[in-house]
Amino acid sequence: MTLVESSFAIIAEPHRRAILSLLLSSERSVGELEHELQLSQPSVSKHLRVLREAGFVESRIEAQRRLYRLRPEPLMELDAWLVPFRRFWSKHVDALEQHLDKMEEAPPVKGKKKHEKP
């Protein structure tokens, strides 16, 4: 089944990303996730299986419930892939910031700025 190779394919699924985000704050049972995601229980279980087999989460048994929680490794892998690109765009951002700095010359902001997307 699920021959999903890469961690990338795994987080491509919006519901799975949602699960990971939810688990960020605390571990949860399948039922809780089902409720928060507005998704059928079998679907949630399947996503959890995929996530578990890929090492994104692990489960703990408490009575009849399974409590799922995050595991860091696979996400660190993703992060690692981004490293060279980060180097790439930091150049660009520097250029952009220089440009912006030239355009606006007054705002007393503390620290560095962030950008927005349209």
Add this chain to the structure above:
Amino acid sequence: MTLVESSFAIIAEPHRRAILSLLLSSERSVGELEHELQLSQPSVSKHLRVLREAGFVESRIEAQRRLYRLRPEPLMELDAWLVPFRRFWSKHVDALEQHLDKMEEAPPVKGKKKHEKP
């Protein structure tokens, strides 16, 4: 077509990741990518279309060729998504290191990994 919404779904495709990695070093024509990826020209063009429409790349016309190059924004978005998770796992790595530090007080391991704290 390709109703691929998120940037995540886009980089889930191995060939597309390969294209991005190649463009990291320099811009390339479709033909060059075709050769380097061992993929048919139409396939390459399609991937480039997806990447272009999602803002990952942009093209420049030079005679009959199209030269594609990277654009930083979408990847920065991905990176942004990872931020809270980074906070999460940095805790864990710290814990793991403390644990390891306690267990091994001398064993012959090559090097210790270090990382920063913000």
Add this chain to the structure above:
DNA sequence: CGTTCATATACCCGTCAAGTCATATTCGAG
């Protein structure tokens, strides 16, 4: 113009993943 090179688009096909429904499993309570 017509030809050739470079790329884009159209159409078709096979595969695979995500969802649903139904059923199995496991545990705790009474």
Add this chain to the structure above:
DNA sequence: CTCGAATATGACTTGACGGGTATATGAACG
């Protein structure tokens, strides 16, 4: 031991995506 709650698994359907072949578009140049 039986029942019900919580979760997992299986069978099946459906739709999207990636790949390929064939064809269109368009630029350069004789």
